[in-house]
Amino acid sequence: MGRRKQSDEIGKHPVRGPGRKAKKQGEPTFSKDLLPKDNADKKSSSRAKKRARKRLQKEKILEEKSQQQKEKKQKQKEKKLVETRHSDGESIQDEEDMNGYTDENQQWLQPKKNLKNLFGDDDNQDEQGPNNNEGYNDEFDPEDMDDDNDSVSDDDDDDKEHPKLAIEKQSTKIREKQRKTKELSEQELLTNIEQHEKVQFPSGQEVTKDSVPPADLQLLMHRIREVINVLNDFSKKREQTRTRKDYLDLLRQDLCSYYSYNDFLMSKLIELFPLAEIIDFLEANEVQRPVTIRTNTLKTRRRDLMQSLINRGVNVDPLDKWTKIGLVIYSSQVPIGATPEYLSGHYMIQGASSFLPVMALAPQASERILDMCAAPGGKTTYIGSLMHNSGILVANDANKDRARAVIANVHRLGLTNTIVTNLDGRHFSEHMGGFDRCLVDAPCSGTGVISKDQAVKTSKDAKDIQRCFTSQRQLLLNAIDAVNANSTTGGYIVYSTCSILIEENEAVIQYALNNRPVKIVETGLEFGVEGFSSFKGTKYHPLMKHCRRYYPHLHNLDGFFVAKLKKLSNKAATKNGGIVSDVTQVENSKLD
Numbered sequence: 001m002g003r004r005k006q007s008d009e010i011g012k013h014p015v016r017g018p019g020r021k022a023k024k025q026g027e028p029t030f031s032k033d034l035l036p037k038d039n040a041d042k043k044s045s046s047r048a049k050k051r052a053r054k055r056l057q058k059e060k061i062l063e064e065k066s067q068q069q070k071e072k073k074q075k076q077k078e079k080k081l082v083e084t085r086h087s088d089g090e091s092i093q094d095e096e097d098m099n100g101y102t103d104e105n106q107q108w109l110q111p112k113k114n115l116k117n118l119f120g121d122d123d124n125q126d127e128q129g130p131n132n133n134e135g136y137n138d139e140f141d142p143e144d145m146d147d148d149n150d151s152v153s154d155d156d157d158d159d160k161e162h163p164k165l166a167i168e169k170q171s172t173k174i175r176e177k178q179r180k181t182k183e184l185s186e187q188e189l190l191t192n193i194e195q196h197e198k199v200q201f202p203s204g205q206e207v208t209k210d211s212v213p214p215a216d217l218q219l220l221m222h223r224i225r226e227v228i229n230v231l232n233d234f235s236k237k238r239e240q241t242r243t244r245k246d247y248l249d250l251l252r253q254d255l256c257s258y259y260s261y262n263d264f265l266m267s268k269l270i271e272l273f274p275l276a277e278i279i280d281f282l283e284a285n286e287v288q289r290p291v292t293i294r295t296n297t298l299k300t301r302r303r304d305l306m307q308s309l310i311n312r313g314v315n316v317d318p319l320d321k322w323t324k325i326g327l328v329i330y331s332s333q334v335p336i337g338a339t340p341e342y343l344s345g346h347y348m349i350q351g352a353s354s355f356l357p358v359m360a361l362a363p364q365a366s367e368r369i370l371d372m373c374a375a376p377g378g379k380t381t382y383i384g385s386l387m388h389n390s391g392i393l394v395a396n397d398a399n400k401d402r403a404r405a406v407i408a409n410v411h412r413l414g415l416t417n418t419i420v421t422n423l424d425g426r427h428f429s430e431h432m433g434g435f436d437r438c439l440v441d442a443p444c445s446g447t448g449v450i451s452k453d454q455a456v457k458t459s460k461d462a463k464d465i466q467r468c469f470t471s472q473r474q475l476l477l478n479a480i481d482a483v484n485a486n487s488t489t490g491g492y493i494v495y496s497t498c499s500i501l502i503e504e505n506e507a508v509i510q511y512a513l514n515n516r517p518v519k520i521v522e523t524g525l526e527f528g529v530e531g532f533s534s535f536k537g538t539k540y541h542p543l544m545k546h547c548r549r550y551y552p553h554l555h556n557l558d559g560f561f562v563a564k565l566k567k568l569s570n571k572a573a574t575k576n577g578g579i580v581s582d583v584t585q586v587e588n589s590k591l592d
């Protein structure tokens with residue numbers, strides 16, 4: 001055993017060279033094969049060298065093969081000639097390639113019968129015929145060309161200087177044919193488009209429901225775009241015999257066929273959007289919105305939740321700058337509705353747009369708040385978390401089974417300030433009142449969430465919409481009645497739907513303005529499209545601009561409507577108290 005080096009000796013004596021053992025061993029020796037060919041190779045391992053050698057061999061073989069294939073294509077019948085040019089090994093390789101040859105163009109690769117003798121194949125004399133024994137350098141007979149290959153004959157002069165193989169000439173001929181076919185098809189396409197640049201109305205003067213749209217979807221979309229184009233510059237681009245209505249009818253019918261909507265809903269949508277936007281909206285309905293979740297701040301923080309989910313293989317990101325609790329899930333290796341975090345109530349799976357009504361409601365701690373149409377409880381649980389489990393939150397739903405889902409979610413997310421009721425919201429104030437705030441997330445036609453429920457496209461008609469807005473008006477009036485106008489912190493009502501139809505939104509708010517002492521206030525939401533103050537000749541309250549509309553094609557959110565009202569008096573200030581069938585004028589401007 002040697003003496004252990006003292007710590008103060010370390011680094012004092014520099015290493016002078018190889019130790020005793022290394023000196024004894026001498027220089028290593030390698031077999032010749034393994035010796036590197038150049039300096040660059042010196043650093044390679046033996047495996048790397050082997051690989052390099054293999055690679056070289058492969059490259060060589062590939063090069064040879066491709067060379068052989070080129071030659072083979074040109075001179076498939078020149079085997080003998082090829083054999084004289086190549087070594088024995090190469091000939092065998094050639095043979096193998098021939099056998100494995102599967103070119104679809106094999107037929108045209110066959111030299112013309114009368115050219116076979118070019119390669120001096122005496123065995124094939126019978127097939128070649130008597131006139132074709134001139135030899136390799138002979139000119140190509142232009143008669144062999146098809147009539148449509150005139151341009152190839154231009155090459156003939158060139159041929160005399162650089163004689164081409166028959167097969168090369170054949171190939172030029174085919175290339176020329178292909179070029180011409182391409183030219184023709186391009187011309188045909190242009191003519192097609194020219195034909196369709198003028199909108200093709202179905203035969204007959206009127207577009208009826210029975211008119212059959214083009215079966216080809218591309219043609220159909222082309223016509224849709226053309227009609228929109230005409231409508232956008234009607235006086236210049238229209239056919240003189242056609243009216244604007246003709247074009248609109250055609251457009252509606254084509255859009256119905258292309259996107260599979262019923263006529264009723266499509267008419268509503270065409271009214272609602274500028275022509276330039278309608279296709280964007282319809283296209284957005286064909287695409288699912290991103291999966292989003294809301295952090296339950298009663299139990300966790302967004303950052304921690306994100307980390308836990310990432311650890312489980314969830315590809316997740318903060319949703320957007322307008323929310324501090326939303327997360328967007330791009331993909332997940334685990335079912336997002338069954339993670340331990342989900343089961344322990346750390347988050348709610350919830351569309352991003354449904355955060356918005358709660359943000360507008362702006363619940364305060366210790367308030368009395370009513371969620372009138374609560375099931376399954378996405379917004380209820382958000383309200384509860386903003387209240388920090390203080391005050392009283394009443395979550396109501398008329399549907400018993402759905403009300404049970406609220407109970408489950410309230411438990412899972414750890415709300416302790418919530419009472420779940422199962423009452424008809426239209427009469428709720430007969431049971432309870434005096435709330436500081438109330439959310440009416442009303443049942444609706446679902447025209448904002450078509451991407452989630454494609455059935456909406458064909459299942460809704462005028463009666464459904466009427467049923468919806470009648471119930472919505474009753475619910476909103478009753479919600480107003482349940483709120484205390486003298487609340488020191490609130491006195492607010494938020495009305496929301498996942499519909500984009502005016503009848504279910506601005507018209508309902510207008511109805512409330514007409515029948516209750518309320519005014520529209522700002523939602524506090526920093527983005528969204530303003531509500532309509534007038535629509536198709538109907539005027540709504542000017543403050544309707546404080547309402548917010550959300551669209552899938554503009555905001556990548558479900559279609560949504562949010563309005564916020566402030567109750568001004570607890571006196572029953574109804575004009576007629578009942579349900580009016582239509583709202584046609586502003587009657588609430590005195591509340592400005």
Ligand SMILES: C[S@@+](CC[C@H](N)C(=O)[O-])C[C@H]1O[C@@H](n2cnc3c(N)ncnc32)[C@H](O)[C@@H]1O
Pocket residue numbers: 354372373374375376377378379380396397398399402423424425426441442443444
């Ligand atoms: C749009 S959903 C509510 C979604 C809920 N706010 C959420 O965020 O999870 C509408 C709800 O209204 C309920 N509803 C329908 N008519 C009602 C009524 N007359 N009174 C109370 N709730 C009603 C439905 O059962 C349905 O659960």
